[in-house]
Amino acid sequence: MKIDITNQAGGVKAFLGGFSTEELSAKIEACQNGQCECACDPTIMQKIEGIELSSVEGGATITITGDVDAQTLAPMMQKCLLDTAKKENRI
Numbered sequence: 001m002k003i004d005i006t007n008q009a010g011g012v013k014a015f016l017g018g019f020s021t022e023e024l025s026a027k028i029e030a031c032q033n034g035q036c037e038c039a040c041d042p043t044i045m046q047k048i049e050g051i052e053l054s055s056v057e058g059g060a061t062i063t064i065t066g067d068v069d070a071q072t073l074a075p076m077m078q079k080c081l082l083d084t085a086k087k088e089n090r091i
Contacts, residue, residue: 011065038080
């Protein structure tokens with residue numbers, strides 16, 4: 001599991017190694033519906049304007065637009081995704 005999150009104009013972009021777009025899409029939808037499995041910060045979630053997923057070799061990329069930055073999102077995303085992967089015995 002490799003997670004690499006960087007700032008870009010208008011938001012952040014992340015490479016999520018070992019995750020599929022289908023898996024991530026389900027997680028994002030759950031969070032947007034208030035059923036997040038993670039301890040997401042509602043204040044940060046409200047700053048997100050859009051989320052785009054795409055498949056890449058070895059994982060997926062996610063582009064998050066809005067008033068967000070990698071320094072804030074990285075710890076939250078890593079904890080959420082890695083905790084979920086541990087629960088599923090993937091790591």
